[in-house]
Amino acid sequence: MVILLIGFSSAVALVLYAMRQNIMLFHTPSQVVAGEVQGNKLFRVGGLVVTGSVVKGNDGLTTEFDLTDMGRSIRVRYTGLLPDLFREGQGIVAQGLLNEKGVFVAQEVLAKHDENYMPPEVAASLKKQGVLLPYPHETD
Amino acid sequence: MIPEIGHFALIIALCLALVQTIVPILGAQTHTVQWMAVAKPAARGQFLFVAISYVCLTYSFLNSDFSVLYVANNSNTALPTYYKVSAVWGAHEGSLLLWALVLGVWTFAVTMFSRSLPDEMVARVLGVMGFVSVGFFLFMLLTSNPFERIFPSPAEGRDLNPLLQDPGLVIHPPMLYMGYVGFSVAFAFAIAALLGGKLDSVWARWSRPWVIFAWVFLTLGITLGSWWAYHELGWGGWWFWDPVENASFMPWLVGTALIHSLAVTDKRSSFKSWTVLLAIFTFSLSLLGTFLVRSGVLVSVHAFATDPARGLYILIFLAVVIGGSLLLYALRAPHIKSSGQFELFSRETALLVNNVLLLVAMLTILVGTLYPLFVSAFDLPSLSVGKPYFDLVFSALTLPLVFVVGIGPFMRWKKAAMNKVLRRLVKVAVIGIAVGLALPFMVAGKTTILVTLGVTLGGWSIASAVYYLLRNVFPAESGAAVMHRLGKIPRATWGMSTAHVGIGVFVLGVTFVSAFEQVRELPMQFGQKAEMSGYVFQFEGVRDVRGPNYSSKQASVRVYRNDRPVALLLPEKRTYLVQQNPMTEAGIDTGFLRDVYVALGEQIDGNTWGMRLYYKPFVQWVWLGAMLMAFGGLLAALDRRYQLKFKREKKTVKAVMQENRLAGPS
Numbered sequence: 001m002v003i004l005l006i007g008f009s010s011a012v013a014l015v016l017y018a019m020r021q022n023i024m025l026f027h028t029p030s031q032v033v034a035g036e037v038q039g040n041k042l043f044r045v046g047g048l049v050v051t052g053s054v055v056k057g058n059d060g061l062t063t064e065f066d067l068t069d070m071g072r073s074i075r076v077r078y079t080g081l082l083p084d085l086f087r088e089g090q091g092i093v094a095q096g097l098l099n100e101k102g103v104f105v106a107q108e109v110l111a112k113h114d115e116n117y118m119p120p121e122v123a124a125s126l127k128k129q130g131v132l133l134p135y136p137h138e139t140d
Numbered sequence: 141m142i143p144e145i146g147h148f149a150l151i152i153a154l155c156l157a158l159v160q161t162i163v164p165i166l167g168a169q170t171h172t173v174q175w176m177a178v179a180k181p182a183a184r185g186q187f188l189f190v191a192i193s194y195v196c197l198t199y200s201f202l203n204s205d206f207s208v209l210y211v212a213n214n215s216n217t218a219l220p221t222y223y224k225v226s227a228v229w230g231a232h233e234g235s236l237l238l239w240a241l242v243l244g245v246w247t248f249a250v251t252m253f254s255r256s257l258p259d260e261m262v263a264r265v266l267g268v269m270g271f272v273s274v275g276f277f278l279f280m281l282l283t284s285n286p287f288e289r290i291f292p293s294p295a296e297g298r299d300l301n302p303l304l305q306d307p308g309l310v311i312h313p314p315m316l317y318m319g320y321v322g323f324s325v326a327f328a329f330a331i332a333a334l335l336g337g338k339l340d341s342v343w344a345r346w347s348r349p350w351v352i353f354a355w356v357f358l359t360l361g362i363t364l365g366s367w368w369a370y371h372e373l374g375w376g377g378w379w380f381w382d383p384v385e386n387a388s389f390m391p392w393l394v395g396t397a398l399i400h401s402l403a404v405t406d407k408r409s410s411f412k413s414w415t416v417l418l419a420i421f422t423f424s425l426s427l428l429g430t431f432l433v434r435s436g437v438l439v440s441v442h443a444f445a446t447d448p449a450r451g452l453y454i455l456i457f458l459a460v461v462i463g464g465s466l467l468l469y470a471l472r473a474p475h476i477k478s479s480g481q482f483e484l485f486s487r488e489t490a491l492l493v494n495n496v497l498l499l500v501a502m503l504t505i506l507v508g509t510l511y512p513l514f515v516s517a518f519d520l521p522s523l524s525v526g527k528p529y530f531d532l533v534f535s536a537l538t539l540p541l542v543f544v545v546g547i548g549p550f551m552r553w554k555k556a557a558m559n560k561v562l563r564r565l566v567k568v569a570v571i572g573i574a575v576g577l578a579l580p581f582m583v584a585g586k587t588t589i590l591v592t593l594g595v596t597l598g599g600w601s602i603a604s605a606v607y608y609l610l611r612n613v614f615p616a617e618s619g620a621a622v623m624h625r626l627g628k629i630p631r632a633t634w635g636m637s638t639a640h641v642g643i644g645v646f647v648l649g650v651t652f653v654s655a656f657e658q659v660r661e662l663p664m665q666f667g668q669k670a671e672m673s674g675y676v677f678q679f680e681g682v683r684d685v686r687g688p689n690y691s692s693k694q695a696s697v698r699v700y701r702n703d704r705p706v707a708l709l710l711p712e713k714r715t716y717l718v719q720q721n722p723m724t725e726a727g728i729d730t731g732f733l734r735d736v737y738v739a740l741g742e743q744i745d746g747n748t749w750g751m752r753l754y755y756k757p758f759v760q761w762v763w764l765g766a767m768l769m770a771f772g773g774l775l776a777a778l779d780r781r782y783q784l785k786f787k788r789e790k791k792t793v794k795a796v797m798q799e800n801r802l803a804g805p806s
Contacts, residue, residue, distance in 0.1 A: 003489070007496035014533055015504050019511075022529035026522040044524060060663030060744040080661045081741035081750045084374070084713075084722040 024095065033072040037098060045074065045104055046093040054088055067094065067104070078106040085111040143208050146196025147287040153189035153240075154277035156182050160270030164263035168336070176263035180251045183266045186273060187244035194241045197286055198228050207293035210234060210286045216299035216718050218689040226310040227300040232434050233286035235313060239430060240276045242314070242321045243269065250325060257346065264332030265325070272324055275457045283450045299689065299718035308368030316361030316388055320426035322354020323395060327423035330416045331465055334472045339412050344405035347419070351402060352777040355395045356770045362388050363766040374724030374739040376659065376754045378762055381530040386509045387429035390502050394422045397498040399773075400491045408553055410480030410488060413473045414495070420469060424462045425502070431458065432509075483555040490548035497541040504533045542597045542647055545640055546572075546604035564611070568604045575599030579648075583733075583757055584656045594651030602644035609637040632779040639772025646765025652758035659754050666747040673755035675736055676700040682740075682749065690716045690723075695740045695749065697727060711740040735759045 026044045027037055037043060050073055053066035062079045065088075076094050086092060086109060096106035160182035167175025197210075201224045206212040214230045229238040247269045254262045280286065303309075329347045333339045365388065370378045379385060398418040404411040431454045482488035508525040516522050546568060550561045576596025580587035587595075613625045660672050664679040671677075678698045685692040692714040699707045709727030716723065729736045734757045741750025 003492060004496055007493075007500055011500040011504060011537070014536055015507055018504075018529045018532045019508075019525070022526065022532065024524050024526060026524065056744070060748060061661060061750060081739070081752050084724055 026093075028069045028071075029067055029074045030069055030071040032074050032098065032104070040097065042095060042097060042107070044093055044095045045076075046091065047073070048091050049086070049088050051088040064103075067092070074102070074104050076104045076106055076109075078109050082109055083111040142196050142199050142203075143205065143287040143289065146193045146200070147285065149189045149193040149196065150237075150277060150281060150287070153186050153193060153244075154274065154281065156186040156189060157270045157273040157277055160186055161267050161274055164270075165267035165335070168260045168263040168267070171260075173259065176259050179263045179266040179270075183247045183251050183270065186270070187248040190237075190240050190244045190273075190277075194228075194237055197234060197237060198225060200287075201225065201228055204297065206295070206297050207289050207291070208286075209288045209290045212290060212294050212297045214297070214300050216297040216689060218717070219297075219300055219305075220688050222310065223300055223305050226304070229313050230300050230304050233280065233284045235317075235434055236276060236280050236284055237286050238314065239317055239321060240273060240280070242317045243273055243276065243324060245318075246321055246325055247273070250328075260336060261329075261332055264335050265328045268328035268331045269324055272328075272461070275461065279450075279453055279457065283453055296718075299716065302690070302714070302716040302719060302721050302723050303372065305689075305716075306368055306372050308364055308371060312361055312364040312368055314361075315357050315364055319354050319356075319358025319361050319395075320388075320391060320430060322350065322357055323391060323419075323423045323426050325350040325354065326398065326419040327465075330419035331468065334416065334465075334468050337472060337475065339416065339476050341406050341409045341412075344402045344412075344415060348399075348402050348406060349777045349779075349782045351395065351399055351419075352773050355392070355399055356773040356777065358388070358392050358395060359766060359770040359773065362392060363763050363770070366766075367763055370759075371726060371728065372723075374726050374752075376657075376726070376737050376739070376752070376756065378653075378759065381508075381527050383509050384433050386505050386530075387432045390505055390509075391422055391425040391429055393498045393502040393505075394418060394425055397495045398422050400494050404480075404488055404491055408480035408482070408488060410478045410482065411492075412478045413469075413476040416473070416476070417469060418495070418499075420462075420465045421499075424458075424465075427458060427461060480554070482553070485551070485556050485558055485561075487548060487551040487553050487556065490544055490551050493544050494541065494548065497537055497544070501534060501537045501541075504537065505530065508533070538647075539593065539597055542601050542643060545643055546597075546600045549604070549608045549636065549640070564607070565604070568600060568607055571603040572596045572600030575603075580652075580655075583652060588655065591651055591655045594647055594655075598644045598647035598651065600644070601647065602641050605637040605640035605644070609633065630779060630781075632776045632781070635772045635774070635776030635779070637772070638775060639769045642765045642768030642770075642772055644765070645761050645768055649758045649761025649763075649765055653756050653762065657754065657756045657759075659752065661741075661750070661752050663744050663748050664751045670751075670753060672753055674701060675706070675755060677738065677751075677753055679749070679751065682743075685712065687714070689718065690714045692725075693740070693743075695727075695738075695751075697738050697751075699729060699736050707736060709736070709738045711738045713740050713742075730760060732760065733758065 024042055024044050026046060029045060029047050031037065032045060045067060047067040047069045050066035050068050053064075055064045057063070057079075059079075061081070062077065063082060064075060064077045066073045067076050076096075078094065078096075083092075090111060093110045094104060094106035095108040095110070096104055099105050160179060163175050163182070164179035167173070167178070197208075200208045200211050201215050202221070204211070204215060204217050204224075206215075210231070210233050214234070215224055215227050219227065227234075229235040247266065250262075250265060250269065254265070257265075326347045329343060329350075333343045362385075365385065366378045369380065369385075370376070398415065401411050401415045401418050405415045480488070508529050512522070512524055547561070547565060550556075550564055573596055576592045576594075576599055579595050579599070580591050609629065613622055613629075616622045616625065658673045660670065662670060664670060664677075666679060666681050669676050669678045676699070678700065680696040680698055682693050682695045685694045692712045694710050694712045697709045697711065698705060699709060707729035709729060711727035712725040714723040714725060715721070724739050727738045727740075734755060737754035737756060739752040739754075741752060743749050
């Protein structure tokens, strides 16, 4: 009984601690532009890659693009190989920090392996902006 | 015509499953022998019809019958034949049918190997399994019929998701399902015992091999999935803490706890109600895992909104199965008496600690997996719980577990002699610490506190398992004596030691690969060389390759070490013709001590491509460790104790048959 109690209570403490340290909040580009993101903590931002905004750096690995929720948009910079499904118009989620110039420096860019897939947060934030989304499976 | 036969067979299977559920359980409650006798034939018939249904769907895939909606959505005429067979379980409807088929297989196995059991028990076990079958058949027929037709039928199918077109994924789901569904046997047994009100250790003895077999399948299934992700996703990782992975890992953790707790119930008649509860949990998590992965709820909670019937059905079914069995447990558990007493310093305590740690590990994963879902269901600001959370929580819980793994076997039941145990463990600890101090320097020339700790624990668990296995073999006078003594070790002990060695191997692999792996991302021109971790990668060029249903850019990268060629890697960037998805196929040179791994990025200009190079020390040990665990489980499940039981069964069968012959046809 004592062992069970110690086990479970230390687990609860561990979970709470780990959650506080490692939970990542999701923000929309509009929220970021409005200055709602504070502090120096990693966060996620999601939206659509603006068509025509993708610029490759001279090193061949750095990519900059605008990410929008159809309201406001922010500039994102990422150095590294992008996922297979990264392309203009695609919904993606980026994880990283805002630098002092207001550019979101991504450490990771996520795009799911399905051309119809929309990250749920992206879909929700687009919906808030009043963008009509085609239903994934009825588009073709 | 064939799809209609399949559909019809599914309906018949449902009817038989209803019979299999209701009649035998009522028979067992009212002690009506004829009703109980219905269980086996009904169960076998149910299996036959679900198999027919499954064959019909496979036939439709092989013939590219695109008038069947499910086939049209998941196949294509250009799809290679073996992927047509595996495309049957490529999406929601078909994977449910596979689930039902696998449940049929396990049910059939129970009808074959249950002759030594009392009739009432068999009736109840098959009844409970029948109830689960009913749930799945109804779900398919009401909301997810794989045989639904479309008119007009398309000329060509939409093709199987390219991600699933990989040999690893052909066998991964069936293995996983054999594991998930295999736990239904232990579940059915626990419920049957609760219904009958008779929970003795015979129950535990009987369900042990079933649980271990299911666990072996689940272990293999998860390992295959991890191996597939490593090969196919091009990110060089082997575990992502993705909800889909967590869904299969949670039943594994509780299943592992169940195996150990069953040992206590079997040998010492202790932990009885706890074991019953674990059996319920294990199968409940298997069900939850199936639905989490296949219902689309993980992609978005709002996926349910597109098809409320499915979501509602799943919730009701889970509530009935889990809630019902927990209610039954709450009513009956107070009457279960555990007889075995034990002291604090005993094997029972060690196994209890094992159980607590495994269960807590499962709970932390459950919280991390479901928390974002809850949050988004209530429209709170969305968040994600990622790899750092799981890495921290899980390693904090598994390191003590690995420590206990090294101690447990040396403890005796009931009461262990502390000084004797300690004397042996000191030797093991010395080996472990020596390994922990020396090995990181031999592998990487450096170390950190965490690496030393991980390697020490890995070495500790291997040394302990080997020492325990051979503790009575040496010193020996001759080679013959060694062989003789080795031969006398029961298979269960071999199995336990192998599995525990597997844990050590796994821990070593995880520690080394996560601490010392190297990655470089860079643009490379044809002919250019890049150096990393003592390996030189030379990019030779890119050529076009055509597959049966894709076109591909294939790079060739030659790898040198000390100016000697080591490997030629051929990473690819594939474009599947129908769905037009780009897919990365990594080029990997696998070795016992390291993998060299190259993924091809996008074309930057003419002769320049983005490249990702990895050096992964000991990564194969991750899967090697898991395979050793599975092999250990197999050895334990094949222990002679269980086989003797089966032989005795055969005798009883003969006796019964003779009896029948004497009685004549009735």
